[in-house]
Amino acid sequence: MNPKKKPDYDPEEILEALTAATVDSYEETRSLHKTAEELDLNVIKVQKLLLTAKYHDTARESDTGKERDTAHAYHSDTADRIEKLRKERKDGKSIAEIMTATVLSRASVNSYLPYTKVLYKADELSANAERIAKYRERKAAVEKLNKEGGTDNLWNCITAFAGYPFYTAKGLKFKYEVSGGEMKVDRKEKTVTRSSVEMAYRKACEGEITGPKKLGVFGASYLYPVFVRIGVV
Numbered sequence: 001m002n003p004k005k006k007p008d009y010d011p012e013e014i015l016e017a018l019t020a021a022t023v024d025s026y027e028e029t030r031s032l033h034k035t036a037e038e039l040d041l042n043v044i045k046v047q048k049l050l051l052t053a054k055y056h057d058t059a060r061e062s063d064t065g066k067e068r069d070t071a072h073a074y075h076s077d078t079a080d081r082i083e084k085l086r087k088e089r090k091d092g093k094s095i096a097e098i099m100t101a102t103v104l105s106r107a108s109v110n111s112y113l114p115y116t117k118v119l120y121k122a123d124e125l126s127a128n129a130e131r132i133a134k135y136r137e138r139k140a141a142v143e144k145l146n147k148e149g150g151t152d153n154l155w156n157c158i159t160a161f162a163g164y165p166f167y168t169a170k171g172l173k174f175k176y177e178v179s180g181g182e183m184k185v186d187r188k189e190k191t192v193t194r195s196s197v198e199m200a201y202r203k204a205c206e207g208e209i210t211g212p213k214k215l216g217v218f219g220a221s222y223l224y225p226v227f228v229r230i231g232v233v
Contacts, residue, residue: 050074052114192219
């Protein structure tokens, strides 16, 4: 049997899609950390992707003479100061000059600069392609559930979010996997069955749910943050 051929990823297309997904997530979360968890990236990469999007929007404004909506763009005092330093002269200040002006290390300065080179490493391209696909799958599942409702769409949504980092009301981080008709939470030995998930869903659809206990099923402390994320609560 011939070995499976690796997908021929377009590096520029992957970077553009990952940037778009990062912007989309950040517009909802308004948090670098939450966006990082959403896309399974580190915070610095999220920051650089947002700055890359902002940089490209600014470039397009300059080319077209039209203002664009940059509300999504990440801002911080340090990021804005470094951007200003880069623009102070026609060819921009060098990283060494920015380091002197800000008293930041080279790594720190670089973390506040947009990506200028596309990464071509096969493993990283593949991982980013998977991140993008998973993000789109989850988003589509949530949209379908919120539009159409129904227990099948609910379970598809539950399945799509397997491996996603959630937090209980007490701040305990957890993930779950789906096997057959059960959710296997990594913080609990017993599983949460699909019937329990559907029972909690019906309760959420019937009235206002203000906390896990209102769901009234086994595993409610884990289901509640999941329901919040997918828009059921």
